[in-house]
Amino acid sequence: xxxxxxxLMPYRFLxxxxxxxxxxxxxxxxxxxxxxxxxxxxxxxxxxxxxxADQMGFDGLGVNEHHQNAYGLMPSPNLMGAAMARRxxxxxxxxxxxxxxxxxxxxxxxxxxxxxDVISGGRLxxxxxxxxxxxxxxxxxxxxxxxREKYNEAHELIIKAWTEKEVFAFNGKxxxxxxxxxxxxxxQQPHPPVWVPGGGSIETWDFCAEHDYQxxxxxxxxxxxxxxxxxxxxxxxxxxxxxxxxxxxxxxQVVAVANTDEEAERLYAxxxxxxxxxxxxxxxxxxxxxxxxxxxxxxxxxxxxVGREAALRREGMTWKDFVDQGYIIAGSPKTVRDRLTxxxxxLNCGHLMILQQMGSMPPEMVRGSTELFAREVMPxxxxxxxxxxxxxxxxxxPESERAMPAPINFKRxxxxxxxxxxxxxDSRSAK
Amino acid sequence: MKTSxxxxxxxxxxxxxxxxxxxxxxxxxxxxxLTGMDPFxxxxxxxxxxxxxxxxxxxxxxxxxxIEDVTDAALFVHQFMDDLGIKSSYLMGHSxxxxxxxxxxxxxxxxxxxxVLVGPAGFWIDEHPIPxxxxxxxxxxxxxxxxxxxxxxxxxxxxxxxxxNQLADMYVERVKRLSMASKFLWPIPDRGLKKRAWRIAxxxxxxxxxxxxLIPPVYAGEFTSRxxxxxxxxxxxxxxxxxxxxxxxxxKAVRDFLKG
Numbered sequence: 174x175x176x177x178x179x180x181l182m183p184y185r186f187l188x189x190x191x192x193x194x195x196x197x198x199x200x201x202x203x204x205x206x207x208x209x210x211x212x213x214x215x216x217x218x219x220x221x222x223x224x225x226a227d228q229m230g231f232d233g234l235g236v237n238e239h240h241q242n243a244y245g246l247m248p249s250p251n252l253m254g255a256a257m258a259r260r261x262x263x264x265x266x267x268x269x270x271x272x273x274x275x276x277x278x279x280x281x282x283x284x285x286x287x288x289x290d291v292i293s294g295g296r297l298x299x300x301x302x303x304x305x306x307x308x309x310x311x312x313x314x315x316x317x318x319x320x321r322e323k324y325n326e327a328h329e330l331i332i333k334a335w336t337e338k339e340v341f342a343f344n345g346k347x348x349x350x351x352x353x354x355x356x357x358x359x360x361q362q363p364h365p366p367v368w369v370p371g372g373g374s375i376e377t378w379d380f381c382a383e384h385d386y387q388x389x390x391x392x393x394x395x396x397x398x399x400x401x402x403x404x405x406x407x408x409x410x411x412x413x414x415x416x417x418x419x420x421x422x423x424x425x426q427v428v429a430v431a432n433t434d435e436e437a438e439r440l441y442a443x444x445x446x447x448x449x450x451x452x453x454x455x456x457x458x459x460x461x462x463x464x465x466x467x468x469x470x471x472x473x474x475x476x477x478x479v480g481r482e483a484a485l486r487r488e489g490m491t492w493k494d495f496v497d498q499g500y501i502i503a504g505s506p507k508t509v510r511d512r513l514t515x516x517x518x519x520l521n522c523g524h525l526m527i528l529q530q531m532g533s534m535p536p537e538m539v540r541g542s543t544e545l546f547a548r549e550v551m552p553x554x555x556x557x558x559x560x561x562x563x564x565x566x567x568x569x570x571p572e573s574e575r576a577m578p579a580p581i582n583f584k585r586x587x588x589x590x591x592x593x594x595x596x597x598x599d600s601r602s603a604k
Numbered sequence: 605m606k607t608s609x610x611x612x613x614x615x616x617x618x619x620x621x622x623x624x625x626x627x628x629x630x631x632x633x634x635x636x637x638l639t640g641m642d643p644f645x646x647x648x649x650x651x652x653x654x655x656x657x658x659x660x661x662x663x664x665x666x667x668x669x670x671i672e673d674v675t676d677a678a679l680f681v682h683q684f685m686d687d688l689g690i691k692s693s694y695l696m697g698h699s700x701x702x703x704x705x706x707x708x709x710x711x712x713x714x715x716x717x718x719x720v721l722v723g724p725a726g727f728w729i730d731e732h733p734i735p736x737x738x739x740x741x742x743x744x745x746x747x748x749x750x751x752x753x754x755x756x757x758x759x760x761x762x763x764x765x766x767x768x769n770q771l772a773d774m775y776v777e778r779v780k781r782l783s784m785a786s787k788f789l790w791p792i793p794d795r796g797l798k799k800r801a802w803r804i805a806x807x808x809x810x811x812x813x814x815x816x817x818l819i820p821p822v823y824a825g826e827f828t829s830r831x832x833x834x835x836x837x838x839x840x841x842x843x844x845x846x847x848x849x850x851x852x853x854x855x856k857a858v859r860d861f862l863k864g
Contacts, residue, residue, distance in 0.1 A: 311739065314791040318783045319672065458739030462790075464783025468776055 270300020624649025
């Protein structure tokens with residue numbers, strides 16, 4: 174079993190009456206709600222948390238791309254990947270990912286991912302999402318009817334740019350390039366492992382099966398509702414005669430660990446409420462632009478991730494409901510161990526994308542929950558799926574061949590007549 | 605009467621509504637398409653041979669994948685007229701259809717004998733942004749589309765069927781139509797008509813609902829300033845869906861212009 178510690182990087186300071194006062198956390202959220210001074214603290218806290226997860230032995234550190242919203246503050250996850258590449262040592266950098274239809278030309282993604290892979294010594298997981306409708310259609314203006322075609326073309330170009338030995342010309346419908354010649358090329362050969370995050374578009378399953386990519390189902394409905402999607406995915410894999418290898422499926426799950434079940438509720442309930450009622454407060458009109466989801470996905474009855482229906486389903490739910498229905502796996506280490514083991518077994522999932530900073534959770538709480546998980550849950554689940562080979566994790570350079578960042582030494586500046594004060598660590602966090 | 609035409613050597617099957625007889629009047633619908641209950645077309649059928657195709661990707665019309673932008677759409681209109689043996693005729697378009705009719709008339713200046721543009725799309729004025737139709741729920745649409753969103757007509761338009769299967773079908777069809785429309789209108793409907801509108805030679809009538817809150821009447825100036833032989837008539841107590849909301853005044857204005 175592999176564990177990727179995933180960060181959404183929410184804005185933690187939305188007002189209490191946010192849901193009543195504003196129609197959407199995404200797309201047209203008022204700009205004056207964002208305070209860049211608090212933002213400065215947040216980014217640094219969040220990077221600290223990811224670095225901490227590396228030190229606690231998690232296999233991967235996850236980041237993703239979203240635009241114009243307070244749900245996740247990473248318009249460019251590659252910047253986060255770059256920051257992590259220098260300050261983490263062992264974990265994979267799971268950039269999940271770049272919405273490749275949005276880049277013009279899309280070789281920008283091939284280049285930046287290659288850079289991250291080279292800087293990190295081959296620790297990159299390359300994620301290729303289509304991106305949410307809010308991000309792609311409403312914020313970035315992509316025509317819903319053609320975004321999937323554009324995605325497919327961008328994918329073809331990026332893979333070709335990574336793998337082709339010679340300079341080549343690319344005559345696409347959306348991108349035309351006379352000379353494609355990637356410098357640098359990725360360290361992992363032929364290219365970093367590709368994971369495709371999806372919210373439940375059924376075409377994605379075929380796409381992953383066809384290319385041997387890992388499919389990551391990112392849902393906030395939890396593992397019980399997620400089973401329908403996982404079953405659909407495995408059905409497609411079985412039909413194509415693929416090995417039902419748990420490592421070819423990733424699943425995002427909210428997990429919160431405390432010393433006891435009661436303590437978990439007391440500590441985390443308000444922050445989960447913040448997540449579900451503020452971070453996911455997306456105006457229905459932005460949830461699903463006409464043509465964004467294909468007709469077959471709509472007909473399949475799979476629920477859109479956000480919007481009115483998703484919100485109605487959550488309406489009036491208490492902590493107990495969230496826990497009972499599997500949206501959240503929370504409680505003492507034993508409770509979490511048992512439920513999470515059961516959840517991963519029921520989904521046949523080998524890559525857990527664990528969400529431990531949710532909504533307004535402050536740093537010390539994130540640290541506590543993460544540490545408890547790493548010490549008292551993770552070791553017990555490690556051995557799951559030991560009979561399977563994980564073909565979807567990066568293959569970094571051996572430790573002995575990897576470059577290490579030089580130690581930071583501000584004293585050098587003093588010798589030039591300047592003094593640089595680093596603030597003590599505990600005063601840096603946003604409270 | 606509903607019929608189907610095979611267009612472009614079978615590339616498109618085009619569901620077409622035809623009414624009356626006389627001089628052909630081709631009508632291009634707006635983003636939401638025809639409802640199948642479009643009484644102003646029957647009414648105009650008393651004086652003209654009204655031919656109202658569902659654009660590819662709408663209703664039972666096929667070939668939506670072959671149309672990706674306004675040029676493809678305008679070429680489709682040319683092909684449709686060619687295959688129906690119509691060299692030149694009255695051409696009318698509503699909203700998105702007005703944009704496509706104007707494009708068609710600009711490409712080939714002999715196509716339209718006379719041009720009627722009803723609350724047409726095709727421009728963007730920073731000072732008067734067009735509300736985002738694609739992000740609206742039904743009640744917002746009501747406010748944007750009708751002079752009186754509380755009228756029985758508006759309520760009929762905005763009704764949601766009780767039957768779940770019917771609702772699912774309606775939803776899928778709506779998504780299909782708006783997905784086609786997004787090729788011309790998303791995210792901003794300016795696709796270069798401002799470069800081409802000067803070529804339009806046909807006498808042109810702009811018809812606007814006085815309380816059009818989707819494409820406000822101020823947009824008429826973009827057309828009348830570029831099209832040499834254009835004039836504007838606004839219709840009182842009408843919103844963006846003026847052919848439905850003020851059918852009599854609308855049909856009279858069209859008739860007077862085309863017959864005059």
